[in-house]
Amino acid sequence: MATNLSKISRENLTSKVFQQIKEAIMSGRFQPGERLPIRSLATKMGTSITPVREALLKLVSFGALEMKPAHPITIPILNKEGYLENRTIRLANEGLAAAEAAKKIKKRQLNRLVKINDDMFKAAREKRFADAIAHNYSFHIELCRAAAMPALLEIVEILWLKIGPSLNMLHVATPNSLTIAKTNFHREILQALEKRDSEAAKTAMEQDLIQGGAALLDYFDNQPS
Amino acid sequence: MATNLSKISRENLTSKVFQQIKEAIMSGRFQPGERLPIRSLATKMGTSITPVREALLKLVSFGALEMKPAHPITIPILNKEGYLENRTIRLANEGLAAAEAAKKIKKRQLNRLVKINDDMFKAAREKRFADAIAHNYSFHIELCRAAAMPALLEIVEILWLKIGPSLNMLHVATPNSLTIAKTNFHREILQALEKRDSEAAKTAMEQDLIQGGAALLDYFDNQPS
DNA sequence: ATTTTATATATGATATATCATTATTCAAGT
DNA sequence: ACTTGAATAATGATATATCATATATAAAAT
DSSP states (O other): OOOOOOOOOOOOHHHHHHHHHHHHHHTTOSOTTOBOOHHHHHHHHTSOHHHHHHHHHHHHHTTSSBOOTTSOOBOOOOOHHHHHHHHHHHHHHHHHHHHHHHHHOOHHHHHHHHHHHHHHHHHHHTTOHHHHHHHHHHHHHHHHHHTTOHHHHHHHHHHHHHHHHHHHHHHHHOGGGOOTTTSOOHHHHHHHHHTTOHHHHHHHHHHHHHHHTHHHHHHHHHOOO | OOOOOOOOOOOOHHHHHHHHHHHHHHTTOSOTTOBOOHHHHHHHHTSOHHHHHHHHHHHHHTTSSBOOTTSOOBOOOOOHHHHHHHHHHHHHHHHHHHHHHHHHOOHHHHHHHHHHHHHHHHHHHTTOHHHHHHHHHHHHHHHHHHTTOHHHHHHHHHHHHHHHHHHHHHHHHOGGGOOTTTSOOHHHHHHHHHHTOHHHHHHHHHHHHHHHTHHHHHHHHHOOO
16 A cells, blocks of 8 residues: 555635635735625636635624625724724633643644744834734734644634734734734743743733734724724 | 614525524534435425525534535534533633623613523423523523623634534433533522622633533543543 | 445535626716 | 716625535345
8 A cells, every 4th residue: 555645635615715815814915894706706716606605604604704785795894892802802712722722832832932923023123014913823823722722723713813904904004003023922921831830821811912902902092983 | 754664684595594503403403413414404494505505504614513525514423522622611701701791781681681590490390401401501692692792692602502412412311410400500690790790700600611511521421432 | 144346326515597686887857 | 066867787695507425225246
């Protein structure tokens, strides 16, 4: 029996389309309010409308896209209230993830987090703000992965999907106010993980989420939409 | 302009199908492992397969149903590990919901919770276990609604969808061990809500979730699947 | 009787066609 | 110039047809 045969990708079209649109959303390639018509996406991606529709419906069911009857599917426009609710829920879930990760994280995963954090600082120093935002996202997701709770990871990914477009819009609107690399608590989180101190990890994570959203809150306050 | 015109239901077929299947899952009309073939459901419901497929895919994306490539869609079989992860996440999210509800709940909502709880006890006394389980579910969902955080409510509903079939299976397998009405902390939760004591509400909720799952944990321990 | 193989069936995946509703455009009327 | 109304286009919703793959059944071989 031949070994080392490469796995044939049995992923279906819907999954591929979903991943691609999801990544596009998280990397800020759509503005809040922007339309995502099924047909034009299908044309761009070279599939029929069925897989695109299914992928979009999935994102809608996660609250990452908005759909009103007989209206085009759009990127939701987050307001202050919605952001604060999202932050409160992330506090609970990412706090839990940090506490669990402190118990379970392996050296390799910890090193990976350190590297992601370094990359984030480097990107911010070099004013590659979009990259910095992406690395910040990776930091939170990978930490959540270290908690080894797949259902929790899914929830946290959904929560970030909802704020992704606004986060990226912020860096376009006011790149100078990007505080991701200046006032975060990643170091405190990493230290707590290394000490395997669940409580400290949770607290540091909560502070990080509150600080990380300060710039966005300022934006909402000065943008009386 | 005429007023008081009744709203025309613009809900689409997919939503209706989704609601119906969701309720069927939560009320235990499907066994863990049972198949849900698209075509036969569509025939039963009198629609084409498209709305049914979309509704099922939505449930799959919530983790309430399982789908392997080229296999029938099924009700997932929960194991002890999966249940414990689900419980841990509910502790965080329903704890938050209870704390928020303590701040925001209105008298009408509190009265409603009291009534649901009474109904649950009544159902349990009369050995209508399925009803008791349904009322317990309502209690948790309505409390979550009182927190006035729509995104949190969605998450909690998803979490319950995943354990619904197993909860109902339990009451069929071992109706005598149904402890829902005996060892719950609903009274403590209600008292905390009335006092507007967030911390107490959170603690009582956590105890309720742990106690409420004890019977299911026993089942997993004696069922070495 | 058991195992193997071939056929038929069931099922999800994808593409396409058509419908209803809304948004847009543009011309006519004021 | 502005408003109104009709025609057109855009868009999601639904139904149906076809395909690929897995499962179940039946037949054949041992």
